Amino acid sequence: MKDIIIALDGHSACGKSTLAKAMAKELKYIYVDSGAMYRAVTYYAMKHGLVKSGEIIDPKLIIDQLSNINISFNYNSSTGKSETFLNGSNVEEIIRTIEVSQFVSEVSKIKEVREKLVEFQQQLGKNKGVVMDGRDIGTTVFPDAKLKLWITANNEIRVARRYKELLEKGYKVSLEDVQENVKQRDYEDSHRKESPLAKAEDAIVLDNSFLTKTETLKKAIKLAKEAQS
Numbered sequence: 001m002k003d004i005i006i007a008l009d010g011h012s013a014c015g016k017s018t019l020a021k022a023m024a025k026e027l028k029y030i031y032v033d034s035g036a037m038y039r040a041v042t043y044y045a046m047k048h049g050l051v052k053s054g055e056i057i058d059p060k061l062i063i064d065q066l067s068n069i070n071i072s073f074n075y076n077s078s079t080g081k082s083e084t085f086l087n088g089s090n091v092e093e094i095i096r097t098i099e100v101s102q103f104v105s106e107v108s109k110i111k112e113v114r115e116k117l118v119e120f121q122q123q124l125g126k127n128k129g130v131v132m133d134g135r136d137i138g139t140t141v142f143p144d145a146k147l148k149l150w151i152t153a154n155n156e157i158r159v160a161r162r163y164k165e166l167l168e169k170g171y172k173v174s175l176e177d178v179q180e181n182v183k184q185r186d187y188e189d190s191h192r193k194e195s196p197l198a199k200a201e202d203a204i205v206l207d208n209s210f211l212t213k214t215e216t217l218k219k220a221i222k223l224a225k226e227a228q229s
């Protein structure tokens with residue numbers, strides 16, 4: 001069995017990261033959450049006053065700061081999870097808030113932000129044995145990935161899952177806010193100029209609307225084993 005790159009792409013809240021993490025665990029691969037990188041840059045921009053009142057003040061201000069943004073992932077042995085660090089601080093929780101979600105698609109449109117993060121993602125995948133989830137992994141980051149999955153689920157199910165997840169984490173959000181955010185991000189991510197969210201031609205569609213997490217994982221692992229052989 002050879003180590004391969006597995007690319008998982010799809011719309012917001014369709015279960016990509018849950019599946020990617022579970023696949024990496026099962027295959028003993030590294031899991032890379034590319035969305036966390038865009039979220040970390042967005043959080044940096046918010047903290048430094050570069051985005052305000054629902055808008056990026058000037059993309060150039062963010063571009064100028066890119067060399068000061070250092071993102072890394074560290075494994076937390078007590079939770080058994082990989083956590084996102086921004087310039088040495090653990091931002092794993094704060095980057096998942098709805099406030100960051102509201103700005104992230106705007107920040108992700110910036111060409112220079114994408115270039116920096118795509119380079120980092122390619123570096124993390126250079127030794128293979130990686131499961132990476134995002135929007136452009138199978139199209140731009142690893143167009144030659146041995147296995148590409150396009151994860152999908154119906155809209156209502158996606159919104160309900162994300163709403164539940166945020167409530168469980170203790171965030172006070174309304175169902176309407178989550179609905180609006182998912183809809184807005186899907187639109188922005190699919191319509192941006194730079195590497196928009198799109199299904200790679202050779203990606204295999206995995207619709208998990210009516211599958212349990214275990215059923216979805218079983219299907220994905222079967223595909224991964226086939227691709228590894």
Ligand code: DC
Pocket residue numbers: 012013034035036038039104105108133134135136137185189
């Ligand atoms: O996967 P996520 O919801 O955490 O991603 C957050 C945002 O980051 C998503 O709305 C768009 C952006 N993103 C991207 O543009 N390209 C990626 N490969 C991953 C995420």
